[in-house]
Amino acid sequence: MxxxxxxxxxxxxxxxxxxxxxxxxxxxxxxxxxxxxxxxxxxxxxxxxxxxxxxxxxxxxxxxxxxxxxxxxxxxxxxxxxxxxxDSDRTGWLLDGMAREQDHNGLRLRHMPGATIDTSPRSLVLGAEQSNTSLVYGDAYICKLFRRLVPGVNPELEIVTALAARDAPHIAQPYGWIETDLDGTDTTLAFMQEFLSAANDGWDLALTSVRDLYASLPEVPAAEAGGDFAAESLRLGSATARVHHELAAAFPTDVIAVHEVKRMAEGFRRRLGRAVAEVPELREHVSVIEQAYHEVDLLTSEVPVQRVHGDYHLGQVMRTPTDWVVLDFEGEPGQPLQERRALSSPLRDVAGMLRSFDYAARHLLAGHPEAGRLEPRAQEWADRNRAAFLEGYAEGGGVITEADATLLRAFEMAKAVYEVVYEARNRPAWISIPLAAFRPRS
The missing domain is CATH 3.10.450 (Nuclear Transport Factor 2; Chain: A,)
Structure with missing residues (x-):
C-alpha cells in the first residue's frame, strides 16, 4: 500500500x-x-x-x-x-547524528575532523532547488539531501572536503555528511556545509545591475550606470582562477592528445546535428557554429585537463561581505557520476560563466515590449562583464592562450546549442537568449 x-x-x-x-x-x-x-x-x-x-x-x-x-x-x-x-521537529536527528558520528542500520553519519556541530538550530527547507532538497539550520548550516541516488561518492563532498583540507579560499566550509552502501559502493546521501547567511546570490546581483542599466538613460554607458557589475565580474574571474588552481593541486591532472581534441569537436558536431533536427531556428546559424568547431580541428597542441566545477554559472556563486564563494561542485546532476568526475578543460567552466553573463543581460528582455530598443544595452552589459571576468581570470593566474581562446569559443558554442534545445523544450519564449550567442560580437 x-x-x-x-x-x-x-x-x-x-x-x-x-x-x-x-x-x-x-x-x-x-x-x-x-x-x-x-x-x-x-x-x-x-x-x-x-x-x-x-x-x-x-x-x-x-x-x-x-x-x-x-x-x-x-x-x-x-x-x-x-x-x-x-518537519523541523524531526530533522534535528540529522544534526545530532553527524555530531555524534552515529552508525544506524547501514546509514553512516560523519563530521569533518575537528568540527564541532551545534545541534540546537531548527531547520527550514529552501524552496528554489530542482534536483535536491536543502535544509538550512538557523544561520549556521545548510544540509543538501541528494534526492536521486547514484552509487558512489558525490563530487561535491569529494571536492569540497579536499579543498578544505588545503585551506583553499572561495569555498563554504564543510561540516559533515551522510553515507550508505548502494550496490556495494560508498554512496553519499547528504552533505552539510557552512550556511552563508550574509551572502548574496551572484545571479540576483547581476540582474540588479541589468535592471539599473535598463532604467538609466539610453545615452549613459554601462560603465557609468548605477549598479555597474564589472568590478564584481573581475573579482569573480580571479576567484575562479584560484579555484581552478586549487583543484589542479588537490586532484590528478592530465593532458588530452590532439586526436582526442578533434574527437571532442566531432562530438560537438554530432550534438549540433541532433539539435538542428529538433530546433529548426538553429539552421541559419550552423555555419557560424561549424566554423568555431573547425578551428578546434586545426589545433596542434595537447590540452591540459583537471577536475572542474562542471556546471558553472552565476547561480552557483555567492558574494560574501569579503569575497566570492563557489558552491555546488556536484556537476550536472542528470549526468552519470563517472562523467561528472571526469577530468576536463577548465575552459569549460569559463565558458559556462560567460554564457551566464549573456543570460543575465537578456533574461529580462524575454517578452519585454521594448526588447528591440534595449537589446544593444544588453549586449553592452554582457560584453563589459565578460571582458572583466576574463581579465580577472588572467589576473588570478588563469592562462588563456590563443589556442585556449579557440577552444573556449567552441565550448561556448556547444553550451549555447544545448541551451537552444533546452529553451525550445521548456521555455520557448526564452529561445532568443541563446540564439543571440551566434551573432557577431562588436
Whole structure:
C-alpha cells in the first residue's frame, strides 16, 4: 500500500527526474527507522527500461499539523505519511547524528575532523532547488539531501572536503555528511556545509545591475550606470582562477592528445546535428557554429585537463561581505557520476560563466515590449562583464592562450546549442537568449 501512495506522489515532486513518463513500477529497497515517527527510505522507480533510486525521509503522525499539509503523501489507517524534510521537529536527528558520528542500520553519519556541530538550530527547507532538497539550520548550516541516488561518492563532498583540507579560499566550509552502501559502493546521501547567511546570490546581483542599466538613460554607458557589475565580474574571474588552481593541486591532472581534441569537436558536431533536427531556428546559424568547431580541428597542441566545477554559472556563486564563494561542485546532476568526475578543460567552466553573463543581460528582455530598443544595452552589459571576468581570470593566474581562446569559443558554442534545445523544450519564449550567442560580437 505504501508503494502505491509513493508512486502517485513521487511523480509530482520537482526533484523527480522522470516527469512526463509513466511509472512502470516502484518498490522500496531500504526502510530504516531513524527515530519514532521518522524513517529513511530508498525507493526504486522503473520507467521504460531504466531504474532510478530516490531517497525520502518519511514522517509518521496520527495528527498532521497544518504547517505540514503541503508535505502530505497519504494516509495508512489512522497514520498520516508525509515528506519529513519539512518537519523541523524531526530533522534535528540529522544534526545530532553527524555530531555524534552515529552508525544506524547501514546509514553512516560523519563530521569533518575537528568540527564541532551545534545541534540546537531548527531547520527550514529552501524552496528554489530542482534536483535536491536543502535544509538550512538557523544561520549556521545548510544540509543538501541528494534526492536521486547514484552509487558512489558525490563530487561535491569529494571536492569540497579536499579543498578544505588545503585551506583553499572561495569555498563554504564543510561540516559533515551522510553515507550508505548502494550496490556495494560508498554512496553519499547528504552533505552539510557552512550556511552563508550574509551572502548574496551572484545571479540576483547581476540582474540588479541589468535592471539599473535598463532604467538609466539610453545615452549613459554601462560603465557609468548605477549598479555597474564589472568590478564584481573581475573579482569573480580571479576567484575562479584560484579555484581552478586549487583543484589542479588537490586532484590528478592530465593532458588530452590532439586526436582526442578533434574527437571532442566531432562530438560537438554530432550534438549540433541532433539539435538542428529538433530546433529548426538553429539552421541559419550552423555555419557560424561549424566554423568555431573547425578551428578546434586545426589545433596542434595537447590540452591540459583537471577536475572542474562542471556546471558553472552565476547561480552557483555567492558574494560574501569579503569575497566570492563557489558552491555546488556536484556537476550536472542528470549526468552519470563517472562523467561528472571526469577530468576536463577548465575552459569549460569559463565558458559556462560567460554564457551566464549573456543570460543575465537578456533574461529580462524575454517578452519585454521594448526588447528591440534595449537589446544593444544588453549586449553592452554582457560584453563589459565578460571582458572583466576574463581579465580577472588572467589576473588570478588563469592562462588563456590563443589556442585556449579557440577552444573556449567552441565550448561556448556547444553550451549555447544545448541551451537552444533546452529553451525550445521548456521555455520557448526564452529561445532568443541563446540564439543571440551566434551573432557577431562588436
Amino acid at each position: 505504501l508503494d502505491e501512495l509513493l508512486a502517485t506522489w513521487i511523480g509530482r515532486q520537482r526533484w523527480f527526474g522522470g516527469k512526463g513518463r509513466p511509472i512502470d513500477g516502484l518498490w522500496i529497497e531500504s526502510d530504516v527507522e531513524l527515530t519514532p515517527g521518522l524513517r529513511h527510505l530508498v525507493v526504486a522507480v522503473r520507467q521504460d527500461d531504466s531504474r532510478e533510486r530516490y531517497q525520502l525521509l518519511l514522517g509518521e503522525r496520527t495528527v498532521l499539523p497544518e504547517r505540514l499539509g503541503h508535505a502530505l503523501i497519504g494516509t495508512l489507517g489512522d497514520t498520516y505519511l508525509y515528506d519529513a524534510v519539512h
